[in-house]
Amino acid sequence: MRQINSRISGVRIKQYSTTILLIGSMLSAAQLHAAGEIYHANSNYNAIKQSMIAEFAIAYHDIPTALHNYTVLAIKGNSASVKQRALNIAIEQEDLSAALEIATHWVLQEPKDVPALFYLSHIALKSHEYELASETLDKILKIDPNAELEEILASISPESVADREYLIHALQTSSSKDNPSILVLIAGLEAQNGHLEDALDIINLALRKRPKATSYILMKANFLNALGNQEATLEWYEKSSKKHKNNYEIHIAEAKYLVKQNKTTLALDKLEKIIKKWPKQEEALFIAGLTSIDLREYEKAEKYLVELRSSNQYQNEAYYYLAVNAERKEHFETAKAYYRLVDGSLYSISRRSMISIFAKQNQLTDALRFLTQERVNYPQQASFLYQAQAEILIMMNNKKAALRLLDEAIKNIPDDPELIYAEVLLLDAHADREKLDKLLKNLLEIEPNNPSYLNAYAYTLALQNRYLKEAREVAEYATELAPEQASILDTLGYITYLQNDFAASAKALKQAYELSNSVKIGVRYAKSLYMQGEIAQFEKVLQELQANHRNDPQLESLNSLLLPQQIKKS
Template structure:
């Protein structure tokens, strides 16, 4: 039954599903000859439709009222769930509490309904009610996973957590292992990790083989920073729970986190012997083998995942990486071609890098052209990749021509237009660049990257500086800690002879990036501002960090008159 709580989310049902559910219920009643019930069910369908139409019209008050009435009068689980969902979406906890309470009254033996009520009672800070409901849940089902009730609604304030802890500790079932785990979780959130560990140990004495309890103890030991105790706990738990894959995998992940890859791989080998179809184990074993340069072993594990629904793309990608590291380039390319999904772009970039190593960039261009046919949804990325190759080959004109074709095919793709911007010369292509940048800002007027590009271009051309400054300042509003945008604003204000602003802005940019180019610009602004002592300090720092940079010679020249005067 899909009515358990999962965090704050209650399963949503479409109008169609609700109506079908109601119709099914109506058919069932007609079969028993209850015509008046069928008529009543027709009213339920009508009221459901009215509630959904009200939601579509943003009339949430009417929708919530209708669903609350429906939930109280109807025995349909789907309608009750939808009513609860609407109430929680509107943050009307009292309505949600009323709905859940009536549900439990109608179905007193329904444990999932009680889960809803306990969840909403906790969310409403009705802790005594929550404790009573938890007691009744444990009476009906002593093995209930009560920890799920807390997901997403754990009290934020220390006072609320203290109230909930007090209520749970006073509960008639405060010695129940599930309640003990809830208490331990709250104590851990209060940074009372050692106390949480003591509470959890009580639960473990009652349910020593509960996976969730075992893993929670491991997490508490990690939170205490006790690496030796965590390793010992995992080792002991793995030995006592030889047939529990989840515990074995948690131990392996912790070992890898500690950079104990060889120990982890040995344990993975044993896990795979016992569970040869454990896909996560095969995948982690493959990656760990690559890290340890055991390439043949990595291939052996990853090949097993070629037909996995979950790991297929990752397996192809890392098989390619594995072959690439062995310098088996044709094998690597073959695997990279098979990669799709979220690894598509990085796999094709790696593939291009192999073509580059082989001095076969023309072959890469042909391959990417075919890819545009095979993967039309990746056309923007593929055009950009081809343009980058043409630029690398020294054929900027062909790269611009290709991007022009791409923009015709995908006129509203800002990334393609930005690729054009990066190729156009700010002096030779001034008018064209201006048109392209305006088009870019039409598509995404608040993009910090595109605003900064336009501002910097105008600064390089030393024209329309007030407009450029406006673009840079707007970009900073959207990305206030970005060194490149601060540098642009500093450059513009320097050109405007606003040296106070330039010095202040460039100081922040230099602090963020430590770039020699920004540092030189900062030093010049200080010099023009007349802050000569600070100028000398920045110059000295630049000379220490970048002793061979030719830009510093010009700054040294600015110091000569002062040194001469001192002599």
């Protein structure tokens, strides 16, 4: 079983490749098919030539030929690497019948080859051949009773309750049903079916047989937590940590659970002990840094996060949270220095945080200069940086400069939908009608099914009060794509209001108002009710708006509608 690690990791099927010299790489596709006809896989031909033909076929996307050749070679030959290559091609192409045939023949040829058995069990599970999977797992455990199988279902667990029940039955009737690895598989399946109490009982049986297995200990904690028993979960973590003092995984899992339960003070105390014992564990340092920030222990946070500045995994996150930490301390220049160092997925949020600091310091001109330099340093972020600069110019009440900048941006990065959309939002529906039409059509050519872009097009037509039939169709389509987006429902309500379809308008605007609680949408909703003659409902919505948005000038138009009704009543 120990041999598996070099050939197969856990239960994940690795991607093996056979290095083959592709002589004559300039061979045309036509020549390839001709060669395929001459050198079709058969028992009389040299295996190297067969595999070369198969690799040529893969290069020219002729997968059936490649799979056929490799399947024949795998079944008739003894090379493990060829069998692995054949299996990988079959799995990649999701040809499970071919994969099952190859793996079955491999096991028949090498009945004690554990990697072959792993392949077969994996493919059998994926093919819903649960009895075969159970038998194969049984064979693995006979070769190595301590084999760890609990992750074998990680990516291919049966999707339906019925299939999981069938697999549970197959495992429970196998000769290895009492093996802890089989028990853990059953426990996981029972948990997926919602039988958490049964799963807990089964994992306890497995733990009696293998009390030091980390994955079993953590699985029990997950079951207790899933049952909603926080106290029992905490007790189990505490007991396990004391019993397994040198097990980092258990200790860090306990700390993470404490953080999730908002027991941050206790979590930080636990993390400090972990770091003292395992000072190089980056995950512990990172979580300790974040927890310290939450507890306003800023000096501690800096101490832990500074250790991660050279980390391959946490470097960007460390710089980002060092910046957040400095900003919380109001050390703004230090915060900006750290934000500058952030790259990767946190790039945009870090630069937005910098802009916020520049704004607090009344240094928006400096922010513009900084972002211009950033476009030189990070050309791949140019679209975001142009948009950020345009937003700053709007903050500085310089809309004309913002539009000029976006024009430049679109010229430099044509067909970037986000840049086009940013300019669309700034243009006036009437004064910039021609330019707006052009940009909106271009936007929908690039992304015809984007709900926000469809909404912008429909709303612009509504503001211009033209092509309302088309505008309504576009808005309805956008609503289908994003049924709970208040802005789109608002557009649909506005268009139907202009069409005098007040029932449809009230329906759409009611939903938009409930989602957003926006006073602007609420006013439109109230007007739709009024135009329908639903005066009682109109007055109810108005009272709600007055209570939630007292003295808002947008409500004046509704008060003027209410006045004739009051005169009529008196």
